[in-house]
Amino acid sequence: MKTYFLPLTALAAVTILAAALSGCSPARGSETKDGLITVPASEHGNPSSAPVQPVDYRHSIHAGQYKIPCLYCHSYADKSPVANVPAVSTCMNCHRIIAGSTPYNQQEIAKVVDYWTKGQPIPWVSIHRLPDHAYFSHKRHVKAGMQCQTCHGPIQNMDHVYQYSSLKMGWCVTCHKANLHNAQFATSIDCYTCHK
Amino acid sequence: MSGGLKRRDFLKLVGVGGAGLALSSCKKETEKLIPFVQQPEDIIPGIPTYYASSCRDCAAGCGLVVKTREGRVIKLDGNADHPVNRGGLCARGHGALQDLYNPDRLRTPVKKNGSAWDKISWDDAIALLAQKAKAAGARTAVLTGHETGSVDALIGEWMKALASPHHLRYEAFGFEPLREATRIAFGKAVVPSYHFDKAKLVFSFGADFLQDWTSPVKAARGMADARGGKSDGQRYVAFDARPNLAASNADEHVSIKPGSDMAVALGLLHVIASENLGSVPGGAPAGFDPASVEALSGVKQDSLKRLAREFAKTRPGLAVAGGVATQGDNATALCLAVHLLNAAVGAVGTTVDLDGAMRMENLASARDLVELGKKMAAKEIELLVVYGPNPLYTLPRSLAFQAAMQAVPFKVSFARQLDETSELCDLILPVSHPLESWDDAEPVAGVRNLMQPAMRPVFGSRSAGEVVFAAAKQNGATPRGADFLGYMQEQWKGAQSGGDFDAFWEKAVQSGGVWNPPAAQPHGFAGTVNVKWAAPKLQGSDSDPVLMLVPTAHMYDGRGANKPWMQEVPDPVTKTMWHTWAEISPTMAKKLGVTEDGDLLDIEGLEEKLNVRAYIHDGLRDDVVAISLGQGHTSYGRYAKDRGVNAMTAMRPVMDEASGALAFMQARAKVTRAGGHKKLSLAQGGSDQLGRGIAQTVTIDELLHPKPAPKYPGNDDFEVEGTYVPNYKKEYEKHPLSGNPMMTKHRWGMAIDLDRCTGCSACVTACYTENNIQIVGENETWKRRDMGWIRIEKYLEHGADGSVEVRMVPMACQQCDNAPCEYVCPVYATYHNPEGISAQIYNRCIGTRYCANNCPYRARKFNYQEPVIPEPLNWQLNPDVTVRSKGVMEKCSFCIQRIRVGRDAAKDEGRDIKDGEVVTACAQSCPTQAIVFGDQNDPGSRVSQIAKDPRGYKVLEILNTQPNIHYLKRVRREAAKV
The missing domain is CATH 3.40.50.740 (Rossmann fold)
Structure with a gap:
């Protein structure tokens, strides 16, 4: 292992603990089909951590069953750093016509229609949160050909979305390090790449 | 490290114990993600939207480009296509944002x-x-x-x-005398537009055209374009009793007795008329021969003659006068005298524009x-x-x-x-x-x-x-x-x-x-010179100093006082913040027993006695005391109220009868030491360069016949042995990023042309707005804890003849390749990035302040307190920049967020970043384009080109810091031999 930018030798404590802990770093991830490294199972988020949302929206129905492309709703994921939570108007593009097949679905879709008629936004509970000092661009990652699932997990199978990846710096850097010399989409591990 | 424990793992271990305890008692707070109801077409979250607009903060009417994010205005920039400001924007223009988001705005009728x-x-x-x-x-x-x-x-x-x-x-600063004088002289009651860019020689009589007079951004840009390091560039002579911002930029500052501006202008006319150097309407003004003018103004006869000849022979010329500080009860006569000067050299129609004039006639x-x-x-x-x-x-x-x-x-x-x-x-x-x-x-007009x-x-x-x-x-x-x-x-x-x-x-x-402003047409003098050329009447004893009331760049007529940026960004002339000050000369200070800035003075002369903090102004005449305007509000919100004194309400109701303007120069003042001391916030300690060559100049002669200049001013015998390889180069050879195509392409750098810089401080304010720099307030600025990432340093050079030369230097982080700050950080919160920026990673910083101690440029600022940003001022914050909290060091990042946007756009199109595509906030705002930012690895970039200029130097190069900011020496245009 290497530390970056300047060798760290000053901390005496490190040398004391070094022997005891050498070799503890776990092997991180494995290759996926988009050539990037996925999150090891041991670091996956827990499906039970999914919050209760104001509308029981299912990615498993929309993205899984009906195969609606992610970018249909998250329309700015390839245009902006922010992927965009769809406006209520986007929901209504379909749900003007589709009222639901089961009583439960009908009840949940009715909630969406209700928000729309009242002209109110749906107060979704936030799941992913990057700290304010970190810059992240969805656009750059989508344009580099990454699959949404690489970070967000098997979203098409999720009834309720939960945070799949840790979003910790180490997790980001693992992938960035592995692709430092990627011929097509070289990454960077300069601090200023993400720290703003 | 090989076979060892990673630092991060170590810190994780150390943290685990504490975190385990803390986590058991805290529940994750849920945040809401509120989408739009109806997706607007022109807003993409995360991407700025720009609108064209224009500034309403003064009569100049500069064009604006308004940057909005998620429906909120976060930044103002000058509109590069606008004929007035051509892309620049002054400090007050930026301040409009804090008017928009002022927490003291009324919510309802x-x-x-x-x-x-x-x-x-x-x-x-x-x-x-x-x-x-x-x-x-x-x-x-x-x-x-x-x-x-x-x-x-x-x-x-x-x-x-x-x-x-x-x-x-009605405007408090409405230029009534100038309008009336223009009506008398040319039959149009307008404020002319002045084309500084066309003038070879500029004479100013008290007009502070770089900060509050007519159209400051236009004037600054015009002047810079006419100078800009050229050996045959414009020469500028200021006749003034107080070195205001414009006079501080003069090639020759002629110190005149306060109130004698008109006499000097008439004296020049007298010489021009009697030596037949131009057609002076009405002929040589009687009673203003050089000898009499010397007695009235203190300008030596030889100098007056020399300057008159120079003005008559150097065409196109331009003379400007007026403004609040010199507006006495003869203000119209002064403006008329100066119009005569312009008419005598045929400047009306070239540099003085009555057709594309400012529309202040109503x-x-x-x-x-x-x-x-x-x-x-x-x-x-x-x-x-x-x-x-x-x-x-x-x-x-x-x-x-x-x-x-x-x-x-x-x-x-x-x-x-x-x-x-x-x-x-x-x-x-x-x-x-x-x-x-x-x-x-x-x-x-137009x-x-x-x-x-x-x-x-x-x-x-x-x-x-x-x-x-x-x-x-x-x-x-x-x-x-x-x-x-x-x-x-x-x-x-x-x-x-x-x-x-x-x-x-x-x-x-x-x-x-x-x-579509109309083209300037030549206008001859249309009036008759039927004026009583009288000096301004001044109340009080002749032995007392003249009281000048001076507007400031940030406060203007008092409207700036409600904006914390305008309070905290130092005044360009005096470097004071947050208060009213009274300027006295060092001699007067000694006489009064004033030992320190901030000693209280009693100033009698207006209708009310004023108690003001003293500011010892090196370069001010002994027969002048000047009080700054704009503070002393009894209302106008939390930032303005009960701060300083308001000299305008204390004035006598004296008018310039010809134009109906208030005479701001109306009295001589009895100044006494009041006893007591209140701190006066100053952004700079000393004005002496101590031989360090921070602000360097070059004469025309040296410019034309360059001699090898000492690389290390003050240390001429100093030599570096061998070739020095900076640390970062050695480090990057071993670094995994070396050869990484993303990170080794660019090498960011900056060039600052001191021949263009006027010290106006627009860049400072732009940096505050762009980078979420916190306002610390008056109590903290006393302790020199102001947070500006860029500042304008002001140095004085004393001539043997008692003259004082002012030199302004914008000073920000020099992004040194061999940065002294970087290797003293115990936690690697600061390091040199592969593109040449000395980066500061806020969440890594633990606030030891070693870096700031080790920085020879005082470029690093420490957050001694949490930022206080009352709603809705926080709406202005730039979402691309972290708001730093207490205990964190911060500094100029070369606007890394803007570099990121430029890189993003370039990657989208599969190309390299183009020169000029990434502009830092300071460079963008600069009214004179003195600051140029770009890639030093690109030999064709403007910054690379400018860096090769023979005027180039780096500040404190002797310390071997290897800065990435190139300065270009200011050109001193000394008196021509006529």
Whole structure:
């Protein structure tokens, strides 16, 4: 292992603990089909951590069953750093016509229609949160050909979305390090790449 | 490290114990993600949207590009296509954002109820206004600021419906003497546009054209373009008793007795006429031969003759005069004398433009306002509507405008926040900010600016246009159009030269207006010189110093005081913050026993005695004491109230009779040491370079015949042995990023041309807005804890003849390749990034401040406190930049967020970043384009080109810090041999 930018030798404590802990770093991830490294199972988020949302929206129905492309709703994921939570108007593009097949679905879709008629936004509970000092661009990652699932997990199978990846710096850097010399989409591990 | 423990793992282990305890008791807070209901077409979250607009903070009318994010305005930039400012924007222009988001803005219309304010609805408020106007009829008076657009026309229609003649436009700094002098000389009562870019030689008589006189950004840019390091560039001579910002930039500063500006101008005319160097209208002015002028002004006869010959022979020339500080009761005569100078050298039509003039001809004078006050006091006015001016702050108290206002039964104010005048009103309609409303203006003939709402009103305000439109309709006026926007479009139909109006309108909105200023035509002197050339009358004993009241760049006529940026960004001339100061010369300080800035002075001479903190101004004459204007508000919000003194209300009601302007230069002052000391916040400790060569200059001779200059000023025998390889280069050879195609392409650098820089501090303010720099407040600035990432350092060079040369240097982090700050950080919060930036990673910083101690440029700033950003000022924050918290070091990042945006755009198109695509906030804002940013690895980039200039040097190079900022020496244009 290497530390970056300047060798760290000053901390005496490190040398004391070094022997005891050498070799503890776990092997991180494995290759996926988009050539990037996925999150090891041991670091996956827990499906039970999914919050209760104001509308029981299912990615498993929309993205899984009906195969609606992610970018249909998250329309700015390839245009902006922010992927965009769809406006209520986007929901209504379909749900003007589709009222639901089961009583439960009908009840949940009715909630969406209700928000729309009242002209109110749906107060979704936030799941992913990057700290304010970190810059992240969805656009750059989508344009580099990454699959949404690489970070967000098997979203098409999720009834309720939960945070799949840790979003910790180490997790980001693992992938960035592995692709430092990627011929097509070289990454960077300069601090200023993400720290703003 | 090989076979060891990673630092991060170690820290994780250390943290685990504490975190385990902490986590057990805390529950994750849920945050809401609120989407749009209807997706707007022109807003993409995370991507800025830009709108064209224009600035309304002074009469200049600069064009703006308004940057919005998620529907909020976060940054203002100059519009590069606009003929007035051509891309630059001054500090006050940036400050408009803090007017928009001022926490003291009124939320709803309010009606006075005894000493309290009752909230009322907008419809009720407008109905009440219309009802009162109907009752008052011809006894309605409207007082606005400098309005030249549709609102003004609409008020005209409203007043016509009410059959009222009382429609006044008033500005405290309204250039009445200049307008009147132009009328006398050329038959047009206008404020000319001055083309500094065309002048080979500029003479100024007290006019601070770089900060508050006519059109400062235009003047600065023109001047820089005419100089800009050229060996045959423009020479500038300032005649002034006090080195104001413009005079601080002069090649030759002729120190004259206060109030003798006119005599000097006439003396120059006398020489030109008697030596037949030009056609002086009216001939040589009697009584102003060089000998008499020497006695009046202190300018040596030889100098006067030399300068007169130079002015007559160097064409095109330009002479400018006027402005508040030198506005005595002979102000019109002074402006006329200077117009004669321009006429004598045929400057009118080249550098003095009467055709594309500033549209201030409809502005009233102070005397007109006083006349209105008399009518009010005589109960001839039943309804007064004030929109803009603040006469209770800017008029002398002795003019009794307050009593006059109190005699008016109903007073209405269109004010965004309470000020001295609106406090006295009965109904306040909180109108929208220009950035929230449709509006237009014609600051210069043919230059029609258009303002569009760049965002929804912060609070439920309505635009002045809407309010007047509604009230006028209720009062029986029949303005065309369905609403104010419709009315405005009707007004604009006249500006169209045929074709489809909708297309024309769309283009005008998109570009921020239509600009077709007419070309300047030559004008001969049309009047007769029938003036009594008298010196300004000054109250008080002849042995006392003359009291000058000086406007400041940030406060202007007091309107800047409610904006924390304007309070905290140091005044360009004195480097003071947050207060009023009284400037005295070092000699006078010694005489009075003033040992330190901030010692209290009693200043008698105006109608009221003023107690002000002293500022020892090296370079000020001994026969002058100067008090800064703009503070001393008794209202106007938390940042302005009860801070400093207001000398304007303390003045005697002396007028320049010819123009009806207030005479700001009206008295000599008795200055005494009051006893006691209050701290005066200063941004800079000393003004001596101590031989370090921080601000360097070069003479024309040296420029034309370059000699090898000492690389290490003050250490001429110093030599570096061998070739030094900076640390970062050695490090990167071993680094995994070496050879990484993303990170080794660019090497960012900056070039600052000191021959262009005027020290105006626009860059400082731009940096505050762009980088979320916190305002620390007066108590902290005393301790030198101001947070600006870039500052303007001011150094003085004392000549053997007693002259003082001012040198300004913008100083930011030099992004040293061999940065002393980087290797002392114990936690690697700061390091050198592969693109040459000395990076600071905030969340890694633990605040040891070793780096700041080790920085020879004082470029690092430490957050001694949490930022205090009252709602809605926080709406302005740039979402691309972290808001730093207490305990964190920060510094210039070369606007890394802008580099990131540039890189993003380049990657999208599969190309490299183009030169000029990434511009730092300071460079973008610079009115003179003194700052150039770019990639030093690209040999064709502007910064690489400029870095090769023989005037180039680096600051404190002897320390081997290897800075990435190149400075270009200022050119000293010494007196020509005529």
